[in-house]
Amino acid sequence: MSLTFLLLLMIGVLVTIGIITKKLDLLTYSEPDKNGNRKPNGFKWKPITIILLAVLAALFQPMNYEVISVGHKGLLINLLGDKRGASNxxxxxxxxxxxxxxxxxxxxxxxxRHIEYPESIIVAKGGFPCPIKPSFNYSVKESTAADMFTNLRSTYKKGGLEAIQEGWLNNAIIGAINDVANRHSIDYLFNNRETYEAEILSEVNKRIGKWFLVSQLKTNIQPPKAIRQSIEDKATADADAIKAEAQARVAQADAQRKIQLAKGDSASLVIRAQAEAKAISLKQQEITPTYVEYQRVLKWDGVMPSTVLGSGSNTLLNVK
Structure with a gap:
Protein backbone atom coordinates (compact mmCIF):
# COMPACT_ATOMS: atom_id res chain seq x y z
CA MET A 1 0.00 0.00 0.00
CA SER A 2 1.57 3.29 -1.16
CA LEU A 3 1.65 6.57 0.71
CA THR A 4 -0.35 8.22 -2.12
CA PHE A 5 -3.19 5.75 -1.67
CA LEU A 6 -3.21 6.36 2.08
CA LEU A 7 -3.40 10.15 1.54
CA LEU A 8 -6.26 9.83 -0.93
CA LEU A 9 -8.06 7.52 1.46
CA MET A 10 -7.62 10.00 4.30
CA ILE A 11 -8.97 12.89 2.16
CA GLY A 12 -12.00 10.79 1.23
CA VAL A 13 -12.70 9.93 4.87
CA LEU A 14 -12.45 13.60 5.99
CA VAL A 15 -14.77 14.81 3.22
CA THR A 16 -17.31 12.11 4.06
CA ILE A 17 -17.24 12.97 7.74
CA GLY A 18 -17.60 16.70 6.93
CA ILE A 19 -20.63 16.07 4.74
CA ILE A 20 -22.31 13.77 7.26
CA THR A 21 -21.78 16.19 10.14
CA LYS A 22 -22.73 19.13 7.85
CA LYS A 23 -19.54 20.89 8.83
CA LEU A 24 -18.45 20.83 5.21
CA ASP A 25 -20.89 22.78 3.07
CA LEU A 26 -20.25 22.28 -0.64
CA LEU A 27 -23.56 23.55 -2.08
CA THR A 28 -25.23 26.96 -2.50
CA TYR A 29 -29.01 27.31 -1.97
CA SER A 30 -31.75 29.52 -3.41
CA GLU A 31 -33.83 31.90 -1.40
CA PRO A 32 -36.47 30.18 0.73
CA ASP A 33 -39.86 29.81 -0.91
CA LYS A 34 -43.17 30.64 0.73
CA ASN A 35 -42.93 27.42 2.68
CA GLY A 36 -39.40 28.22 3.84
CA ASN A 37 -37.76 25.49 1.72
CA ARG A 38 -34.43 26.16 0.02
CA LYS A 39 -33.19 24.26 -3.01
CA PRO A 40 -29.51 23.75 -3.93
CA ASN A 41 -28.62 25.75 -7.05
CA GLY A 42 -24.83 25.48 -7.25
CA PHE A 43 -21.48 24.63 -5.64
CA LYS A 44 -19.20 26.52 -3.36
CA TRP A 45 -16.03 26.52 -5.37
CA LYS A 46 -13.70 27.42 -2.54
CA PRO A 47 -14.05 24.15 -0.52
CA ILE A 48 -14.23 22.11 -3.71
CA THR A 49 -11.05 23.80 -4.97
CA ILE A 50 -9.32 23.00 -1.70
CA ILE A 51 -10.37 19.36 -1.94
CA LEU A 52 -9.19 19.09 -5.54
CA LEU A 53 -5.86 20.67 -4.67
CA ALA A 54 -5.47 18.22 -1.80
CA VAL A 55 -6.20 15.30 -4.14
CA LEU A 56 -3.66 16.59 -6.70
CA ALA A 57 -1.10 17.09 -3.97
CA ALA A 58 -1.65 13.51 -2.80
CA LEU A 59 -1.33 12.17 -6.35
CA PHE A 60 1.87 14.01 -7.17
CA GLN A 61 3.53 14.21 -3.77
CA PRO A 62 7.05 12.70 -4.01
CA MET A 63 7.19 10.64 -0.83
CA ASN A 64 6.53 6.94 -0.42
CA TYR A 65 7.34 4.31 2.16
CA GLU A 66 8.42 0.67 2.23
CA VAL A 67 8.46 -1.95 4.99
CA ILE A 68 11.60 -4.10 4.73
CA SER A 69 10.60 -7.76 5.05
CA VAL A 70 12.16 -10.06 7.62
CA GLY A 71 15.06 -12.04 6.15
CA HIS A 72 15.87 -9.36 3.58
CA LYS A 73 18.53 -6.68 3.32
CA GLY A 74 16.98 -3.31 2.47
CA LEU A 75 18.91 -1.00 0.13
CA LEU A 76 18.02 2.67 -0.40
CA ILE A 77 19.28 3.63 -3.85
CA ASN A 78 19.91 7.27 -4.82
CA LEU A 79 18.97 7.55 -8.49
CA LEU A 80 20.61 10.95 -8.91
CA GLY A 81 24.06 9.90 -7.72
CA ASP A 82 27.11 9.25 -9.86
CA LYS A 83 27.06 6.00 -11.87
CA ARG A 84 23.26 6.36 -11.99
CA GLY A 85 23.03 6.00 -8.25
CA ALA A 86 24.89 2.67 -8.14
CA SER A 87 27.66 4.07 -5.96
CA ASN A 88 25.28 5.75 -3.50
CA ARG A 113 18.38 -21.35 -1.65
CA HIS A 114 18.80 -24.73 -3.31
CA ILE A 115 19.68 -24.73 -7.00
CA GLU A 116 19.71 -27.61 -9.50
CA TYR A 117 21.01 -26.70 -12.93
CA PRO A 118 20.04 -28.69 -16.04
CA GLU A 119 22.52 -31.13 -17.56
CA SER A 120 25.51 -29.63 -19.37
CA ILE A 121 28.82 -30.91 -20.72
CA ILE A 122 32.33 -30.28 -19.35
CA VAL A 123 35.63 -31.49 -20.76
CA ALA A 124 38.22 -33.39 -18.69
CA LYS A 125 41.95 -33.36 -19.35
CA GLY A 126 42.63 -35.13 -22.62
CA GLY A 127 39.40 -33.96 -24.23
CA PHE A 128 36.93 -36.37 -22.65
CA PRO A 129 33.43 -34.82 -22.53
CA CYS A 130 31.43 -35.62 -19.40
CA PRO A 131 27.80 -34.74 -18.61
CA ILE A 132 27.16 -32.98 -15.29
CA LYS A 133 24.04 -31.82 -13.48
CA PRO A 134 25.32 -29.59 -10.65
CA SER A 135 23.33 -28.80 -7.52
CA PHE A 136 24.23 -26.61 -4.53
CA ASN A 137 22.93 -24.29 -1.83
CA TYR A 138 23.74 -20.60 -1.76
CA SER A 139 22.82 -17.39 0.03
CA VAL A 140 23.77 -13.73 -0.24
CA LYS A 141 26.29 -12.45 2.30
CA GLU A 142 24.55 -9.81 4.35
CA SER A 143 27.73 -7.77 4.80
CA THR A 144 28.31 -7.44 1.04
CA ALA A 145 24.72 -7.33 -0.25
CA ALA A 146 25.03 -3.65 -1.21
CA ASP A 147 28.27 -4.28 -3.11
CA MET A 148 26.68 -7.25 -4.89
CA PHE A 149 23.76 -5.07 -5.98
CA THR A 150 26.15 -2.32 -7.14
CA ASN A 151 28.10 -4.72 -9.38
CA LEU A 152 25.18 -6.84 -10.63
CA ARG A 153 22.62 -4.05 -10.70
CA SER A 154 21.45 -4.47 -14.30
CA THR A 155 20.92 -8.22 -13.93
CA TYR A 156 19.27 -7.90 -10.51
CA LYS A 157 16.80 -5.28 -11.70
CA LYS A 158 15.67 -7.62 -14.49
CA GLY A 159 14.50 -10.36 -12.14
CA GLY A 160 16.15 -10.26 -8.73
CA LEU A 161 18.23 -13.18 -7.51
CA GLU A 162 16.47 -15.53 -9.95
CA ALA A 163 17.94 -13.57 -12.84
CA ILE A 164 21.41 -13.66 -11.24
CA GLN A 165 21.35 -17.40 -10.52
CA GLU A 166 20.23 -18.22 -14.06
CA GLY A 167 22.79 -15.93 -15.65
CA TRP A 168 25.89 -14.69 -13.86
CA LEU A 169 25.91 -17.35 -11.12
CA ASN A 170 25.31 -20.17 -13.60
CA ASN A 171 28.31 -19.08 -15.68
CA ALA A 172 30.52 -18.81 -12.60
CA ILE A 173 29.61 -22.27 -11.26
CA ILE A 174 29.82 -24.13 -14.58
CA GLY A 175 33.04 -22.28 -15.43
CA ALA A 176 34.66 -23.31 -12.14
CA ILE A 177 33.61 -26.95 -12.60
CA ASN A 178 34.96 -27.02 -16.15
CA ASP A 179 38.27 -25.31 -15.27
CA VAL A 180 38.98 -27.75 -12.45
CA ALA A 181 38.03 -30.72 -14.65
CA ASN A 182 40.54 -29.55 -17.28
CA ARG A 183 43.35 -30.04 -14.74
CA HIS A 184 42.71 -33.75 -14.13
CA SER A 185 42.42 -36.98 -16.09
CA ILE A 186 39.12 -38.73 -16.54
CA ASP A 187 40.14 -41.48 -14.07
CA TYR A 188 40.96 -38.94 -11.38
CA LEU A 189 37.55 -37.32 -11.62
CA PHE A 190 35.75 -40.58 -10.84
CA ASN A 191 38.26 -42.16 -8.47
CA ASN A 192 38.63 -38.99 -6.39
CA ARG A 193 35.22 -37.37 -6.70
CA GLU A 194 35.19 -35.99 -3.15
CA THR A 195 38.57 -34.30 -3.64
CA TYR A 196 37.52 -33.04 -7.07
CA GLU A 197 34.35 -31.42 -5.72
CA ALA A 198 36.31 -29.89 -2.83
CA GLU A 199 38.61 -28.27 -5.41
CA ILE A 200 35.56 -26.96 -7.27
CA LEU A 201 34.13 -25.44 -4.10
CA SER A 202 37.46 -23.72 -3.44
CA GLU A 203 37.50 -22.34 -6.98
CA VAL A 204 33.87 -21.21 -6.71
CA ASN A 205 34.61 -19.32 -3.50
CA LYS A 206 37.45 -17.50 -5.25
CA ARG A 207 35.06 -16.32 -7.94
CA ILE A 208 31.85 -15.57 -6.07
CA GLY A 209 32.77 -15.89 -2.38
CA LYS A 210 32.85 -12.12 -2.00
CA TRP A 211 29.06 -11.92 -2.38
CA PHE A 212 27.68 -15.44 -1.95
CA LEU A 213 28.01 -18.37 0.45
CA VAL A 214 28.00 -21.71 -1.41
CA SER A 215 27.66 -25.12 0.25
CA GLN A 216 26.81 -28.77 -0.52
CA LEU A 217 27.99 -28.49 -4.09
CA LYS A 218 27.58 -31.70 -6.10
CA THR A 219 28.58 -32.08 -9.74
CA ASN A 220 26.64 -35.34 -10.29
CA ILE A 221 29.21 -36.03 -13.00
CA GLN A 222 28.66 -39.05 -15.24
CA PRO A 223 31.36 -40.80 -17.30
CA PRO A 224 31.08 -40.92 -21.10
CA LYS A 225 29.41 -44.05 -22.46
CA ALA A 226 32.68 -45.69 -23.56
CA ILE A 227 34.39 -44.94 -20.25
CA ARG A 228 31.31 -46.12 -18.34
CA GLN A 229 31.43 -49.47 -20.18
CA SER A 230 35.16 -49.77 -19.45
CA ILE A 231 34.55 -49.08 -15.75
CA GLU A 232 31.76 -51.66 -15.65
CA ASP A 233 33.97 -54.26 -17.40
CA LYS A 234 36.81 -53.60 -14.96
CA ALA A 235 34.42 -53.89 -12.01
CA THR A 236 33.12 -57.19 -13.40
CA ALA A 237 36.66 -58.50 -13.91
CA ASP A 238 37.64 -57.48 -10.38
CA ALA A 239 34.54 -59.20 -8.99
CA ASP A 240 35.33 -62.37 -10.97
CA ALA A 241 38.94 -62.34 -9.72
CA ILE A 242 37.77 -61.95 -6.12
CA LYS A 243 35.27 -64.78 -6.61
CA ALA A 244 37.93 -67.07 -8.13
CA GLU A 245 40.33 -66.30 -5.30
CA ALA A 246 37.64 -67.10 -2.74
CA GLN A 247 36.85 -70.36 -4.53
CA ALA A 248 40.56 -71.26 -4.54
CA ARG A 249 40.75 -70.63 -0.79
CA VAL A 250 37.68 -72.82 -0.26
CA ALA A 251 39.18 -75.62 -2.38
CA GLN A 252 42.49 -75.37 -0.52
CA ALA A 253 40.71 -75.52 2.82
CA ASP A 254 38.68 -78.55 1.64
CA ALA A 255 41.83 -80.34 0.47
CA GLN A 256 43.50 -79.64 3.79
CA ARG A 257 40.43 -81.00 5.57
CA LYS A 258 40.54 -84.19 3.50
CA ILE A 259 44.26 -84.60 4.26
CA GLN A 260 43.56 -84.30 7.94
CA LEU A 261 40.70 -86.80 7.66
CA ALA A 262 42.95 -89.20 5.75
CA LYS A 263 45.62 -88.87 8.40
CA GLY A 264 43.02 -89.59 11.05
CA ASP A 265 41.73 -92.66 9.17
CA SER A 266 45.29 -93.94 8.65
CA ALA A 267 46.07 -93.53 12.32
CA SER A 268 42.87 -95.37 13.19
CA LEU A 269 43.83 -98.25 10.89
CA VAL A 270 47.30 -98.43 12.38
CA ILE A 271 45.90 -98.45 15.89
CA ARG A 272 43.32 -101.10 14.93
CA ALA A 273 45.98 -103.24 13.25
CA GLN A 274 48.25 -102.94 16.24
CA ALA A 275 45.36 -103.94 18.50
CA GLU A 276 44.49 -106.96 16.34
CA ALA A 277 48.14 -108.04 16.21
CA LYS A 278 48.37 -107.76 19.96
CA ALA A 279 45.20 -109.80 20.33
CA ILE A 280 46.52 -112.52 18.01
CA SER A 281 49.78 -112.60 19.93
CA LEU A 282 47.94 -113.01 23.18
CA LYS A 283 45.75 -115.77 21.70
CA GLN A 284 48.82 -117.58 20.37
CA GLN A 285 50.35 -117.48 23.82
CA GLU A 286 47.21 -119.01 25.31
CA ILE A 287 46.98 -121.97 22.83
CA THR A 288 48.57 -125.16 24.31
CA PRO A 289 48.17 -128.85 23.33
CA THR A 290 45.92 -129.39 26.33
CA TYR A 291 43.76 -126.39 25.34
CA VAL A 292 43.49 -127.71 21.78
CA GLU A 293 42.47 -131.13 23.04
CA TYR A 294 39.93 -129.47 25.33
CA GLN A 295 38.37 -127.59 22.45
CA ARG A 296 38.09 -130.86 20.46
CA VAL A 297 36.26 -132.47 23.29
CA LEU A 298 33.88 -129.54 23.57
CA LYS A 299 33.04 -129.81 19.91
CA TRP A 300 32.61 -133.74 19.88
CA ASP A 301 28.99 -134.83 19.56
CA GLY A 302 29.50 -138.21 21.29
CA VAL A 303 29.22 -140.33 18.14
CA MET A 304 32.08 -142.58 17.24
CA PRO A 305 33.22 -142.37 13.69
CA SER A 306 31.98 -145.19 11.39
CA THR A 307 35.23 -145.52 9.58
CA VAL A 308 36.98 -148.88 9.91
CA LEU A 309 40.43 -148.29 11.15
CA GLY A 310 43.37 -150.20 10.01
CA SER A 311 45.80 -152.10 12.21
CA GLY A 312 47.75 -149.91 14.50
CA SER A 313 45.20 -147.06 14.39
CA ASN A 314 43.94 -145.33 17.50
CA THR A 315 40.55 -143.89 18.27
CA LEU A 316 39.87 -140.18 18.38
CA LEU A 317 40.16 -140.07 22.16
CA ASN A 318 42.56 -142.04 24.23
CA VAL A 319 40.70 -143.54 27.17
CA LYS A 320 42.85 -144.22 30.12
Whole structure:
Protein backbone atom coordinates (compact mmCIF):
# COMPACT_ATOMS: atom_id res chain seq x y z
CA MET A 1 0.00 0.00 0.00
CA SER A 2 1.57 3.29 -1.16
CA LEU A 3 1.65 6.57 0.71
CA THR A 4 -0.35 8.22 -2.12
CA PHE A 5 -3.19 5.75 -1.67
CA LEU A 6 -3.21 6.36 2.08
CA LEU A 7 -3.40 10.15 1.54
CA LEU A 8 -6.26 9.83 -0.93
CA LEU A 9 -8.06 7.52 1.46
CA MET A 10 -7.62 10.00 4.30
CA ILE A 11 -8.97 12.89 2.16
CA GLY A 12 -12.00 10.79 1.23
CA VAL A 13 -12.70 9.93 4.87
CA LEU A 14 -12.45 13.60 5.99
CA VAL A 15 -14.77 14.81 3.22
CA THR A 16 -17.31 12.11 4.06
CA ILE A 17 -17.24 12.97 7.74
CA GLY A 18 -17.60 16.70 6.93
CA ILE A 19 -20.63 16.07 4.74
CA ILE A 20 -22.31 13.77 7.26
CA THR A 21 -21.78 16.19 10.14
CA LYS A 22 -22.73 19.13 7.85
CA LYS A 23 -19.54 20.89 8.83
CA LEU A 24 -18.45 20.83 5.21
CA ASP A 25 -20.89 22.78 3.07
CA LEU A 26 -20.25 22.28 -0.64
CA LEU A 27 -23.56 23.55 -2.08
CA THR A 28 -25.23 26.96 -2.50
CA TYR A 29 -29.01 27.31 -1.97
CA SER A 30 -31.75 29.52 -3.41
CA GLU A 31 -33.83 31.90 -1.40
CA PRO A 32 -36.47 30.18 0.73
CA ASP A 33 -39.86 29.81 -0.91
CA LYS A 34 -43.17 30.64 0.73
CA ASN A 35 -42.93 27.42 2.68
CA GLY A 36 -39.40 28.22 3.84
CA ASN A 37 -37.76 25.49 1.72
CA ARG A 38 -34.43 26.16 0.02
CA LYS A 39 -33.19 24.26 -3.01
CA PRO A 40 -29.51 23.75 -3.93
CA ASN A 41 -28.62 25.75 -7.05
CA GLY A 42 -24.83 25.48 -7.25
CA PHE A 43 -21.48 24.63 -5.64
CA LYS A 44 -19.20 26.52 -3.36
CA TRP A 45 -16.03 26.52 -5.37
CA LYS A 46 -13.70 27.42 -2.54
CA PRO A 47 -14.05 24.15 -0.52
CA ILE A 48 -14.23 22.11 -3.71
CA THR A 49 -11.05 23.80 -4.97
CA ILE A 50 -9.32 23.00 -1.70
CA ILE A 51 -10.37 19.36 -1.94
CA LEU A 52 -9.19 19.09 -5.54
CA LEU A 53 -5.86 20.67 -4.67
CA ALA A 54 -5.47 18.22 -1.80
CA VAL A 55 -6.20 15.30 -4.14
CA LEU A 56 -3.66 16.59 -6.70
CA ALA A 57 -1.10 17.09 -3.97
CA ALA A 58 -1.65 13.51 -2.80
CA LEU A 59 -1.33 12.17 -6.35
CA PHE A 60 1.87 14.01 -7.17
CA GLN A 61 3.53 14.21 -3.77
CA PRO A 62 7.05 12.70 -4.01
CA MET A 63 7.19 10.64 -0.83
CA ASN A 64 6.53 6.94 -0.42
CA TYR A 65 7.34 4.31 2.16
CA GLU A 66 8.42 0.67 2.23
CA VAL A 67 8.46 -1.95 4.99
CA ILE A 68 11.60 -4.10 4.73
CA SER A 69 10.60 -7.76 5.05
CA VAL A 70 12.16 -10.06 7.62
CA GLY A 71 15.06 -12.04 6.15
CA HIS A 72 15.87 -9.36 3.58
CA LYS A 73 18.53 -6.68 3.32
CA GLY A 74 16.98 -3.31 2.47
CA LEU A 75 18.91 -1.00 0.13
CA LEU A 76 18.02 2.67 -0.40
CA ILE A 77 19.28 3.63 -3.85
CA ASN A 78 19.91 7.27 -4.82
CA LEU A 79 18.97 7.55 -8.49
CA LEU A 80 20.61 10.95 -8.91
CA GLY A 81 24.06 9.90 -7.72
CA ASP A 82 27.11 9.25 -9.86
CA LYS A 83 27.06 6.00 -11.87
CA ARG A 84 23.26 6.36 -11.99
CA GLY A 85 23.03 6.00 -8.25
CA ALA A 86 24.89 2.67 -8.14
CA SER A 87 27.66 4.07 -5.96
CA ASN A 88 25.28 5.75 -3.50
CA UNK A 89 23.55 2.85 -1.75
CA UNK A 90 22.42 2.93 1.86
CA UNK A 91 21.43 -0.09 3.94
CA UNK A 92 18.05 0.37 5.65
CA UNK A 93 15.59 -1.68 7.70
CA UNK A 94 12.11 -1.43 9.19
CA UNK A 95 9.78 1.27 7.76
CA UNK A 96 11.61 3.50 5.29
CA UNK A 97 10.29 6.77 3.79
CA UNK A 98 11.91 7.89 0.56
CA UNK A 99 11.48 10.18 -2.43
CA UNK A 100 9.96 8.01 -5.13
CA UNK A 101 11.24 10.29 -7.92
CA UNK A 102 14.90 10.34 -6.85
CA UNK A 103 15.23 7.17 -4.80
CA UNK A 104 14.20 3.53 -4.83
CA UNK A 105 14.13 0.63 -2.40
CA UNK A 106 15.54 -2.81 -3.22
CA UNK A 107 15.10 -5.84 -0.95
CA UNK A 108 17.76 -8.54 -1.29
CA UNK A 109 16.73 -11.98 0.12
CA UNK A 110 19.24 -13.46 2.57
CA UNK A 111 17.69 -16.92 2.91
CA UNK A 112 19.50 -20.03 1.71
CA ARG A 113 18.38 -21.35 -1.65
CA HIS A 114 18.80 -24.73 -3.31
CA ILE A 115 19.68 -24.73 -7.00
CA GLU A 116 19.71 -27.61 -9.50
CA TYR A 117 21.01 -26.70 -12.93
CA PRO A 118 20.04 -28.69 -16.04
CA GLU A 119 22.52 -31.13 -17.56
CA SER A 120 25.51 -29.63 -19.37
CA ILE A 121 28.82 -30.91 -20.72
CA ILE A 122 32.33 -30.28 -19.35
CA VAL A 123 35.63 -31.49 -20.76
CA ALA A 124 38.22 -33.39 -18.69
CA LYS A 125 41.95 -33.36 -19.35
CA GLY A 126 42.63 -35.13 -22.62
CA GLY A 127 39.40 -33.96 -24.23
CA PHE A 128 36.93 -36.37 -22.65
CA PRO A 129 33.43 -34.82 -22.53
CA CYS A 130 31.43 -35.62 -19.40
CA PRO A 131 27.80 -34.74 -18.61
CA ILE A 132 27.16 -32.98 -15.29
CA LYS A 133 24.04 -31.82 -13.48
CA PRO A 134 25.32 -29.59 -10.65
CA SER A 135 23.33 -28.80 -7.52
CA PHE A 136 24.23 -26.61 -4.53
CA ASN A 137 22.93 -24.29 -1.83
CA TYR A 138 23.74 -20.60 -1.76
CA SER A 139 22.82 -17.39 0.03
CA VAL A 140 23.77 -13.73 -0.24
CA LYS A 141 26.29 -12.45 2.30
CA GLU A 142 24.55 -9.81 4.35
CA SER A 143 27.73 -7.77 4.80
CA THR A 144 28.31 -7.44 1.04
CA ALA A 145 24.72 -7.33 -0.25
CA ALA A 146 25.03 -3.65 -1.21
CA ASP A 147 28.27 -4.28 -3.11
CA MET A 148 26.68 -7.25 -4.89
CA PHE A 149 23.76 -5.07 -5.98
CA THR A 150 26.15 -2.32 -7.14
CA ASN A 151 28.10 -4.72 -9.38
CA LEU A 152 25.18 -6.84 -10.63
CA ARG A 153 22.62 -4.05 -10.70
CA SER A 154 21.45 -4.47 -14.30
CA THR A 155 20.92 -8.22 -13.93
CA TYR A 156 19.27 -7.90 -10.51
CA LYS A 157 16.80 -5.28 -11.70
CA LYS A 158 15.67 -7.62 -14.49
CA GLY A 159 14.50 -10.36 -12.14
CA GLY A 160 16.15 -10.26 -8.73
CA LEU A 161 18.23 -13.18 -7.51
CA GLU A 162 16.47 -15.53 -9.95
CA ALA A 163 17.94 -13.57 -12.84
CA ILE A 164 21.41 -13.66 -11.24
CA GLN A 165 21.35 -17.40 -10.52
CA GLU A 166 20.23 -18.22 -14.06
CA GLY A 167 22.79 -15.93 -15.65
CA TRP A 168 25.89 -14.69 -13.86
CA LEU A 169 25.91 -17.35 -11.12
CA ASN A 170 25.31 -20.17 -13.60
CA ASN A 171 28.31 -19.08 -15.68
CA ALA A 172 30.52 -18.81 -12.60
CA ILE A 173 29.61 -22.27 -11.26
CA ILE A 174 29.82 -24.13 -14.58
CA GLY A 175 33.04 -22.28 -15.43
CA ALA A 176 34.66 -23.31 -12.14
CA ILE A 177 33.61 -26.95 -12.60
CA ASN A 178 34.96 -27.02 -16.15
CA ASP A 179 38.27 -25.31 -15.27
CA VAL A 180 38.98 -27.75 -12.45
CA ALA A 181 38.03 -30.72 -14.65
CA ASN A 182 40.54 -29.55 -17.28
CA ARG A 183 43.35 -30.04 -14.74
CA HIS A 184 42.71 -33.75 -14.13
CA SER A 185 42.42 -36.98 -16.09
CA ILE A 186 39.12 -38.73 -16.54
CA ASP A 187 40.14 -41.48 -14.07
CA TYR A 188 40.96 -38.94 -11.38
CA LEU A 189 37.55 -37.32 -11.62
CA PHE A 190 35.75 -40.58 -10.84
CA ASN A 191 38.26 -42.16 -8.47
CA ASN A 192 38.63 -38.99 -6.39
CA ARG A 193 35.22 -37.37 -6.70
CA GLU A 194 35.19 -35.99 -3.15
CA THR A 195 38.57 -34.30 -3.64
CA TYR A 196 37.52 -33.04 -7.07
CA GLU A 197 34.35 -31.42 -5.72
CA ALA A 198 36.31 -29.89 -2.83
CA GLU A 199 38.61 -28.27 -5.41
CA ILE A 200 35.56 -26.96 -7.27
CA LEU A 201 34.13 -25.44 -4.10
CA SER A 202 37.46 -23.72 -3.44
CA GLU A 203 37.50 -22.34 -6.98
CA VAL A 204 33.87 -21.21 -6.71
CA ASN A 205 34.61 -19.32 -3.50
CA LYS A 206 37.45 -17.50 -5.25
CA ARG A 207 35.06 -16.32 -7.94
CA ILE A 208 31.85 -15.57 -6.07
CA GLY A 209 32.77 -15.89 -2.38
CA LYS A 210 32.85 -12.12 -2.00
CA TRP A 211 29.06 -11.92 -2.38
CA PHE A 212 27.68 -15.44 -1.95
CA LEU A 213 28.01 -18.37 0.45
CA VAL A 214 28.00 -21.71 -1.41
CA SER A 215 27.66 -25.12 0.25
CA GLN A 216 26.81 -28.77 -0.52
CA LEU A 217 27.99 -28.49 -4.09
CA LYS A 218 27.58 -31.70 -6.10
CA THR A 219 28.58 -32.08 -9.74
CA ASN A 220 26.64 -35.34 -10.29
CA ILE A 221 29.21 -36.03 -13.00
CA GLN A 222 28.66 -39.05 -15.24
CA PRO A 223 31.36 -40.80 -17.30
CA PRO A 224 31.08 -40.92 -21.10
CA LYS A 225 29.41 -44.05 -22.46
CA ALA A 226 32.68 -45.69 -23.56
CA ILE A 227 34.39 -44.94 -20.25
CA ARG A 228 31.31 -46.12 -18.34
CA GLN A 229 31.43 -49.47 -20.18
CA SER A 230 35.16 -49.77 -19.45
CA ILE A 231 34.55 -49.08 -15.75
CA GLU A 232 31.76 -51.66 -15.65
CA ASP A 233 33.97 -54.26 -17.40
CA LYS A 234 36.81 -53.60 -14.96
CA ALA A 235 34.42 -53.89 -12.01
CA THR A 236 33.12 -57.19 -13.40
CA ALA A 237 36.66 -58.50 -13.91
CA ASP A 238 37.64 -57.48 -10.38
CA ALA A 239 34.54 -59.20 -8.99
CA ASP A 240 35.33 -62.37 -10.97
CA ALA A 241 38.94 -62.34 -9.72
CA ILE A 242 37.77 -61.95 -6.12
CA LYS A 243 35.27 -64.78 -6.61
CA ALA A 244 37.93 -67.07 -8.13
CA GLU A 245 40.33 -66.30 -5.30
CA ALA A 246 37.64 -67.10 -2.74
CA GLN A 247 36.85 -70.36 -4.53
CA ALA A 248 40.56 -71.26 -4.54
CA ARG A 249 40.75 -70.63 -0.79
CA VAL A 250 37.68 -72.82 -0.26
CA ALA A 251 39.18 -75.62 -2.38
CA GLN A 252 42.49 -75.37 -0.52
CA ALA A 253 40.71 -75.52 2.82
CA ASP A 254 38.68 -78.55 1.64
CA ALA A 255 41.83 -80.34 0.47
CA GLN A 256 43.50 -79.64 3.79
CA ARG A 257 40.43 -81.00 5.57
CA LYS A 258 40.54 -84.19 3.50
CA ILE A 259 44.26 -84.60 4.26
CA GLN A 260 43.56 -84.30 7.94
CA LEU A 261 40.70 -86.80 7.66
CA ALA A 262 42.95 -89.20 5.75
CA LYS A 263 45.62 -88.87 8.40
CA GLY A 264 43.02 -89.59 11.05
CA ASP A 265 41.73 -92.66 9.17
CA SER A 266 45.29 -93.94 8.65
CA ALA A 267 46.07 -93.53 12.32
CA SER A 268 42.87 -95.37 13.19
CA LEU A 269 43.83 -98.25 10.89
CA VAL A 270 47.30 -98.43 12.38
CA ILE A 271 45.90 -98.45 15.89
CA ARG A 272 43.32 -101.10 14.93
CA ALA A 273 45.98 -103.24 13.25
CA GLN A 274 48.25 -102.94 16.24
CA ALA A 275 45.36 -103.94 18.50
CA GLU A 276 44.49 -106.96 16.34
CA ALA A 277 48.14 -108.04 16.21
CA LYS A 278 48.37 -107.76 19.96
CA ALA A 279 45.20 -109.80 20.33
CA ILE A 280 46.52 -112.52 18.01
CA SER A 281 49.78 -112.60 19.93
CA LEU A 282 47.94 -113.01 23.18
CA LYS A 283 45.75 -115.77 21.70
CA GLN A 284 48.82 -117.58 20.37
CA GLN A 285 50.35 -117.48 23.82
CA GLU A 286 47.21 -119.01 25.31
CA ILE A 287 46.98 -121.97 22.83
CA THR A 288 48.57 -125.16 24.31
CA PRO A 289 48.17 -128.85 23.33
CA THR A 290 45.92 -129.39 26.33
CA TYR A 291 43.76 -126.39 25.34
CA VAL A 292 43.49 -127.71 21.78
CA GLU A 293 42.47 -131.13 23.04
CA TYR A 294 39.93 -129.47 25.33
CA GLN A 295 38.37 -127.59 22.45
CA ARG A 296 38.09 -130.86 20.46
CA VAL A 297 36.26 -132.47 23.29
CA LEU A 298 33.88 -129.54 23.57
CA LYS A 299 33.04 -129.81 19.91
CA TRP A 300 32.61 -133.74 19.88
CA ASP A 301 28.99 -134.83 19.56
CA GLY A 302 29.50 -138.21 21.29
CA VAL A 303 29.22 -140.33 18.14
CA MET A 304 32.08 -142.58 17.24
CA PRO A 305 33.22 -142.37 13.69
CA SER A 306 31.98 -145.19 11.39
CA THR A 307 35.23 -145.52 9.58
CA VAL A 308 36.98 -148.88 9.91
CA LEU A 309 40.43 -148.29 11.15
CA GLY A 310 43.37 -150.20 10.01
CA SER A 311 45.80 -152.10 12.21
CA GLY A 312 47.75 -149.91 14.50
CA SER A 313 45.20 -147.06 14.39
CA ASN A 314 43.94 -145.33 17.50
CA THR A 315 40.55 -143.89 18.27
CA LEU A 316 39.87 -140.18 18.38
CA LEU A 317 40.16 -140.07 22.16
CA ASN A 318 42.56 -142.04 24.23
CA VAL A 319 40.70 -143.54 27.17
CA LYS A 320 42.85 -144.22 30.12
Missing amino acids: TEEVSGVVFYNKYTQEIQEVPLDQ
